Amino acid sequence: MRRSVVDAGARLRSGDVTAVGLLDEALTQASLTESQIHAFLTIDHDGARESAERADADLDRGEDHGPLHGIPFALKDNMVTRGLETTAASQILSGYRPPYDATVVTRLRAAGAVIVGKTNLDEFAMGSSTENSAYGSSYNPWDITRVPGGSSGGSAASVSVGSALAALGSDTGGSIRQPASLCGVVGMKPTYGTVSRYGLIAFASSLDQIGPITTIVEDSAIVLTAIWGHDPLDATSYPGELPDPGARLHAGVDGLRVGVVKELSGDGYESEVEASVSEMVQRLSEAGAEIIEVSLPSFEYALSAYYLIAPAEASANLARFDGVRYGLRVEGETTEEMMAATRGQGFGPEPTRRILLGTYALSAGYYDAFYGQAQRVRSAIQEDFGRAYEQVEVLVSPTSPTVAFPAGARTADPLAMYLSDICTIPSNLSGHPAVSVPIGLDGGRLPIGFQVMAPALGETTMYQVAAEVERLGGFDESPVLEAVAS
Amino acid sequence: MPIDIDIEHVARLARLALTPEELDEYKTQLGVILEHAARVQALETGAAGESAHPLRLANRYREDETRPSLDRDEILAQAPDAEDGFFVTPPALEIV
Numbered sequence: 001m002r003r004s005v006v007d008a009g010a011r012l013r014s015g016d017v018t019a020v021g022l023l024d025e026a027l028t029q030a031s032l033t034e035s036q037i038h039a040f041l042t043i044d045h046d047g048a049r050e051s052a053e054r055a056d057a058d059l060d061r062g063e064d065h066g067p068l069h070g071i072p073f074a075l076k077d078n079m080v081t082r083g084l085e086t087t088a089a090s091q092i093l094s095g096y097r098p099p100y101d102a103t104v105v106t107r108l109r110a111a112g113a114v115i116v117g118k119t120n121l122d123e124f125a126m127g128s129s130t131e132n133s134a135y136g137s138s139y140n141p142w143d144i145t146r147v148p149g150g151s152s153g154g155s156a157a158s159v160s161v162g163s164a165l166a167a168l169g170s171d172t173g174g175s176i177r178q179p180a181s182l183c184g185v186v187g188m189k190p191t192y193g194t195v196s197r198y199g200l201i202a203f204a205s206s207l208d209q210i211g212p213i214t215t216i217v218e219d220s221a222i223v224l225t226a227i228w229g230h231d232p233l234d235a236t237s238y239p240g241e242l243p244d245p246g247a248r249l250h251a252g253v254d255g256l257r258v259g260v261v262k263e264l265s266g267d268g269y270e271s272e273v274e275a276s277v278s279e280m281v282q283r284l285s286e287a288g289a290e291i292i293e294v295s296l297p298s299f300e301y302a303l304s305a306y307y308l309i310a311p312a313e314a315s316a317n318l319a320r321f322d323g324v325r326y327g328l329r330v331e332g333e334t335t336e337e338m339m340a341a342t343r344g345q346g347f348g349p350e351p352t353r354r355i356l357l358g359t360y361a362l363s364a365g366y367y368d369a370f371y372g373q374a375q376r377v378r379s380a381i382q383e384d385f386g387r388a389y390e391q392v393e394v395l396v397s398p399t400s401p402t403v404a405f406p407a408g409a410r411t412a413d414p415l416a417m418y419l420s421d422i423c424t425i426p427s428n429l430s431g432h433p434a435v436s437v438p439i440g441l442d443g444g445r446l447p448i449g450f451q452v453m454a455p456a457l458g459e460t461t462m463y464q465v466a467a468e469v470e471r472l473g474g475f476d477e478s479p480v481l482e483a484v485a486s
Numbered sequence: 487m488p489i490d491i492d493i494e495h496v497a498r499l500a501r502l503a504l505t506p507e508e509l510d511e512y513k514t515q516l517g518v519i520l521e522h523a524a525r526v527q528a529l530e531t532g533a534a535g536e537s538a539h540p541l542r543l544a545n546r547y548r549e550d551e552t553r554p555s556l557d558r559d560e561i562l563a564q565a566p567d568a569e570d571g572f573f574v575t576p577p578a579l580e581i582v
Contacts, residue, residue, distance in 0.1 A: 096564060097564065098564075099556050099557060099560040099561050099564065100556055191540070191541070192540050192541070193540070193541050193543065232548060236543070238541055238543065239543075239546070298529060301525060301526050301528070301529045303522075304522055304523045304524070304525040304526045305523075305526050307519060307522070307523045308523050308526065315500060319501075322501070323566060323575075324565070324566075324573050324575055325561075325564065325565055325573060326564040326565060326566075327564075327566075328566070329566035329567070331576070332576060333576060333577075334576055334577055334578065335575045335576050335577065335578040336501065336578070337503075337576070338575065338576050339501045340501045340502060340503035341503045343500075343501055343502050343503070344502050344503035344504050345503075347502070352502060352504070352508075352512065353512060353515060353516070353519075355500050355502065356493070356496050356497060356500055356502070356512055356516060357516055357519060357520070359496050359499050359500040360491055360496045360516065360520070361523075363496065363499060369524075369527060370520075370523065370524075370526070372536060373526045373527055373529075373531070374523075374526050375536035376529075376531035376535070376536055377526045377529050377531060378536070379531070379535055379536065380529060380531050382540065414515055414518075414519060415518060415519060415522060418519075430540055431540025431541070432540065456540050456541055457541075
């Protein structure tokens with residue numbers, strides 16, 4: 001039986017366990033697994049224990065803060081935590097102790113969650129394998145010779161082994177959904193603008209979105225409900241009404257129209273992944289869904305547009321790391337020399353590559369051919385989505401064309417690594433919600449993820465279908481780390 | 487064909503001090519990535535505008551009122567060098 005927030009909450013309220021007990025269970029899992037998977041950059045033993053003790057005291061007084069009360073939680077280390085080191089896995093932020101909490105952190109604390117620690121990521125969330133961390137790679141709990149995916153690989157791995165019951169990741173091109181898929185957990189990217197980005201160390205501001213990583217779909221909706229909502233501190237935050245995302249988890253799919261995206265299959269997709277996804281589509285059909293194949297021709301250009309837009313925005317966002325206000329400084333004779341030396345030494349290869357790429361794409365003479373055209377492609381993708389959603393309620397596809405790949409397999413070829421995100425990038429360009437649900441294991445016992453996409457603010461229908469996919473798939477396994485098997 | 491870029495110029499614009507070997511390697515990699523990215527030019531986008539926010543939010547202004555800011559000392563404590571309430575850097579201008 002997999003651990004879940006719902007199950008832990010029930011045990012907590014029945015008196016079977018305390019919040020301190022839940023924390024101890026999580027820390028025990030961490031102590032058994034960290035040497036092999038390296039999911040965490042920082043474990044906040046003292047802070048977590050204080051929070052758990054407070055959660056128990058509150059509950060004793062009858063103060064119940066809701067479903068996340070006393071739940072051990074992990075945060076990707078690109079979300080700032082007051083006084084707790086936050087590096088975004090970069091040397092350039094080594095030792096940085098933020099003077100404030102991100103809005104999502106404030107909301108989780110108010111909901112009674114116990115923050116266990118900060119998880120590993122690709123430096124500044126740039127990557128698909130968590131191998132770009134300046135503090136060492138993370139590894140996949142299902143096979144420690146393989147990557148956990150990325151960039152939220154530490155968050156996905158920690159939930160997969162139970163060293164946290166839920167975690168937050170951030171998703172710019174698939175960085176929540178792809179590692180969730182590779183680690184056999186549920187990863188969800190909300191509609192752009194619904195979760196505050198205040199305190200999220202920015203990578204590509206028009207694409208970045210924070211979302212939950214959990215073991216089950218119901219937990220995902222619970223976490224989303226706790227973290228989303230308007231925030232005046234984020235100028236792109238959506239001020240309107242939000243739906244109840246978990247309102248139809250048990251409604252089934254009878255009568256729903258489900259679109260299978262023609263462009264997200266074929267060359268480059270592993271046969272076991274395709275077979276598993278097709279089988280799930282068949283089961284959805286048997287459960288009463290109407291299956292319609294849809295074509296979104298502009299998807300062919302999504303990856304190219306993404307690799308212009310995201311680096312362009314990154315080159316502007318990462319300008320703030322200059323050795324003046326925080327983190328690393330490498331001395332120089334003038335301010336400019338100091339800044340260039342600090343940045344040259346402080347950024348690892350992937351941020352450096354993307355800053356250079358973005359700077360070029362925005363520079364005089366190239367703007368319209370690259371960045372401007374990429375933004376027009378983005379509009380074309382949004383229009384294709386719009387036409388598809390006139391025919392269907394949700395779209396489905398694999399989350400990743402492959403299962404977890406071996407560590408080191410794609411590090412020498414940036415373009416091959418970028419192709420890991422081919423199924424997830426369109427939803428970032430459109431700003432729409434999407435979720436990855438584990439549906440089974442391949443012949444090598446590696447998890448396969450199924451992606452459900454929905455139109456803007458369509459989270460309720462998205463989770464409705466995701467919950468049915470979860471029921472039909474019956475996936476209820478946890479990884480076994482052989483070296484620590486007792 | 488990979489795109490040829492003036493990598494020294496781009497690195498200078500980006501304030502990145504890199505070795506000649508690093509510059510060579512990035513120049514090659516960026517050429518390959520840009521060749522792939524240049525595919526965007528093949529899509530006939532017609533009248534499509536450039537877009538960013540999917541919910542098409544209009545700009546909104548906050549009330550112009552004072553509110554507490556983060557603590558100055560706590561912020562300056564994170565700086566590599568600070569003095570008398572200021573960040574300290576090497577000279578930015580030459581005094582003649």
